[in-house]
Amino acid sequence: MNYRDTGPAHETMFFADTEILTQQGKWPALEALASRWVRADAGNAQAWLALSRAAFELGRFRAALDAFQKVMDCSGRTAANLTTYGRLALQALEFEIAAAALAEAETLDPHAPEMLAARGLLLTYQGRFAEAESYCRKCLERSPEFVPAYTTLSRLTQGRFTNQEMTILSRLQSRLSLPLDHRIAAAFAFAHGHYARGDSSIAFRAYEYAHVLCEGRNQREGRRYDALRTADRMDRLMELFPAGHDEMQAHAMSHPVPIFIVGMPRSGTTLIESVLSAHSRVRAGGERPQMQQLLSAYLDLVEKGQLHKLDSSLAQNWRAAYFSDLRLPGSADHFTDKYLLNFEAAGLIARLFPAATIIHVRRNPLETCFSIYRNEFSKFWTFTDRLKDIGHYYGQYARLVNHWARLLGPRFHTVQYEMFAGAFDTMAPALIAACGLDWEEQCRNFQSVKREISTFSAVQAREAVSVRSGAAEQYRSFLGDLHDALDVARVDFATGALLTATSC
Numbered sequence: 001m002n003y004r005d006t007g008p009a010h011e012t013m014f015f016a017d018t019e020i021l022t023q024q025g026k027w028p029a030l031e032a033l034a035s036r037w038v039r040a041d042a043g044n045a046q047a048w049l050a051l052s053r054a055a056f057e058l059g060r061f062r063a064a065l066d067a068f069q070k071v072m073d074c075s076g077r078t079a080a081n082l083t084t085y086g087r088l089a090l091q092a093l094e095f096e097i098a099a100a101a102l103a104e105a106e107t108l109d110p111h112a113p114e115m116l117a118a119r120g121l122l123l124t125y126q127g128r129f130a131e132a133e134s135y136c137r138k139c140l141e142r143s144p145e146f147v148p149a150y151t152t153l154s155r156l157t158q159g160r161f162t163n164q165e166m167t168i169l170s171r172l173q174s175r176l177s178l179p180l181d182h183r184i185a186a187a188f189a190f191a192h193g194h195y196a197r198g199d200s201s202i203a204f205r206a207y208e209y210a211h212v213l214c215e216g217r218n219q220r221e222g223r224r225y226d227a228l229r230t231a232d233r234m235d236r237l238m239e240l241f242p243a244g245h246d247e248m249q250a251h252a253m254s255h256p257v258p259i260f261i262v263g264m265p266r267s268g269t270t271l272i273e274s275v276l277s278a279h280s281r282v283r284a285g286g287e288r289p290q291m292q293q294l295l296s297a298y299l300d301l302v303e304k305g306q307l308h309k310l311d312s313s314l315a316q317n318w319r320a321a322y323f324s325d326l327r328l329p330g331s332a333d334h335f336t337d338k339y340l341l342n343f344e345a346a347g348l349i350a351r352l353f354p355a356a357t358i359i360h361v362r363r364n365p366l367e368t369c370f371s372i373y374r375n376e377f378s379k380f381w382t383f384t385d386r387l388k389d390i391g392h393y394y395g396q397y398a399r400l401v402n403h404w405a406r407l408l409g410p411r412f413h414t415v416q417y418e419m420f421a422g423a424f425d426t427m428a429p430a431l432i433a434a435c436g437l438d439w440e441e442q443c444r445n446f447q448s449v450k451r452e453i454s455t456f457s458a459v460q461a462r463e464a465v466s467v468r469s470g471a472a473e474q475y476r477s478f479l480g481d482l483h484d485a486l487d488v489a490r491v492d493f494a495t496g497a498l499l500t501a502t503s504c
Contacts, residue, residue, distance in 0.1 A: 011041065018050040025221040030054040038070075045074035052088070059380050061092040079109035087118045090125070093286050095452045098122055113143035120152045125452040127462050129156055145172055147182040150189040151376075155459055159189075159196030166193050173209070180220075184213045188376040195374065204478045207374055211385045218382060225382040225389045233344075234396045238403045240302065241347030255323045256283075257334045258353055259435050260291070262343035263361035264397055264496075265381075266371035268417035270457040271465065272361050273338045275428050278446035279437055283332040286454065287339045290322045294352070295345040310351055319352055334435065343397060346404040346412060357435045358408070360401055363417035365394055365496040366472035369482050374471075375456050387482040394496070395489020402498040416495060421467045 014037045021030040031054035037047035052067035065088040072081045082105035089098035099122060105115045116139035123132035133156045139149040150169060153161070161169070172178060172186035191206035218224060259276060261269050277284035297318075301307035307314075326335065342349065346358055369390045377384040383393040404412045413434045420427040429439045442449065447462045455461070460468070472479060490499040 011044065011046075014040070015046055018046075022050070022053065025057075025217075027054050027057040027221070031058060042070075043074055045071050048074060056088065056091070059378065061088065062094075064088050065092045065094065065097075077104065079105045079112055079115065082108070083112060083115040083118055086122075087114075090118065090121060090454070093452075093454060095122070095125065111138075111142055113139045113146045113149070116142065117146055117149040117152065120149060124152055124155060124458055125454045127450070127453070127458070129459065132156055144168060147172060147178075147185045147189075151185045154189045154192040155456070157196075158459070159192035159194075161189070161193040161196075166190065169193065173213075180213065180217050184210060184217065185376060187213055191374070200475055200478075204475060210376070211373070214376075214379070214385045217379060218385070221379070223379065223382050225386070225393075227389070227392050230383070230393060230396050234400045236299070237344060237347065237400060240299075241403075241407060255319070256326070256332065257436075258285075258322075258356045259334055259336045260342050260346075260349055260356060260358045261336055261338040261361065262346065262358060262401075263340060264363075264368050264372070264394060265340055265377070265384075266375070266456070267361045267363040267368050267496075268415075268420070269338055269340060269361045270453060270455045270461045271417075271421070272359055272415060272431065273336045274446045274449075274453070274461050275431060275443050276336055276359075276435065277451060278443045278449045279334075279432065279440050280331055280442075281334050281437060282435075283335040284451050285326070285335040285337050286452075288337045289339060290325075291337065291339060291342050291345050291349065294318050294322060295348055298348055310348075315352055322352070334437070343401055343404070346401075346408065350408055350411060358404075358412050359431070359434070360404075360412055360414045361417060362401075362414055362496045364469060364472070364494065365398075365486055365491050366479065366482065366493060367469055368496065369394055369486070370472045370475060370479060373482075387479060388485045391482045391485025391489065394486060395491055398489065398491050398496065398498040402500070418467050418469070421465050424465045 014033070018030060018033055018037070021027075021033060030050060034047060034051035034054055037044065038051055041047055048067050048070035052064045052071060055061075055067055056064035065085070068081075068085050068088050072085060075081065082101045086098045086101035086105060089095070089101060098118075102115060102119050102122060105112070106119065109115065116135050120132045120135035120139065123129075123135060132152065136149040136153045136156070139146055140153075143149075145168060150161075150165070153165075169186050169190040173183050173190055175183065178186075187206065187210035191203055191210055194203035194206050197203075259282065261272050261276075263269050273284055276282050298307070298310070343360065346360075349356060349358060369387070372384050372390050373387060375384075383389045401412075401414075405414065415427070415431065420431070425444070428443055432439050432443055447464075453461050476483075486493065491497070492499050
């Protein structure tokens, strides 16, 4: 493509080529072209829309939100624009922005299906489940095939769909004219419906079909799970932060104290964050990506030979970057960071934040991995689409957290989900104490605390604490690939810990 970045003269060509790249799913190329377009014509709403779409598909939700603000600046605060802006704000975990945008959209068009579904999702995050279901059903009254409403309903009802709804979902998952993302969402909702009915064989085949669609999308967009690369990454992290070698230096803590909650998805981390964030001195920070960005920067500098030791000046700059967008209420001097992949960054966390607590949550590996398989994760989590890949990734995670436990000792505090949920009245105070805090009774009754929960566990996290298990046993005959992968990785089938020579 040969463009001159001098003005809007090439708008037609820009538009045509961004449409082609969108259809092809070539998101980095779309981002590059859209960036050139906005430089050439900063007042063009279509240019900013293309840039927002590219950022969204690349997982940069805050950038997508900012770009869409430009769309509204150019084309107005219409109901449709406000709804899209609100949905992007939900993805960026900017709940106040989302609530304001969707409320404004509702005043302009109270019957728009897209707005009704987005409001239903926000209300689900807020724990207002009856209102959330009402909005979803209003959406489906207007548009019976609007897939996002079914996704939210499947959470709210735990997959309890009517026969008519199941028929619609079956049809939607196979409709080739439907966007692939919507077919995938419909397929997972359909599988949830059969899972809720106890139809083991049918449900498992339905989940398999959903993952076939996911793998098709990954192939189209050039993504796949690379087992060797994952293992190499874990090896490199252990090499850079060897056991017995500690560069940590104390520094004055002028910022709030982070509490990092790490572990595999579906391991119980939302429960742990809910208990902690009920404390008057703790704010729920959710899944903050900053630590992963710092880890990427660290690894990049190391691999280029530009960093041999984390000096105090660089460490201070990185700490400032980590805290740059943090907003806490007056009474809070601690906050949670529940970005799960931060288990990779535990060594760097310990060096940057010696006062921080790292809470590692672990659960029965078969239950954890099968729960991962039953949920629609971001397309960037490439290991989630095949049972053997989930098992392999779990094994690599187990290797790395075993290393951190040896390196960091009591600063890397492991919580076994089954023990925590099974003896909650004893274990919850111990968790609070591990974070250096005094017990507060509202931590026992965390379900009553008003806050947004945007994970798959948004509903379960507000229910009474109980050990959730048994699904893997019911589906044991379908989980051979998972079982074999965990066995090869020497993972303890009861706890999820790595089996070492001393533990055998």
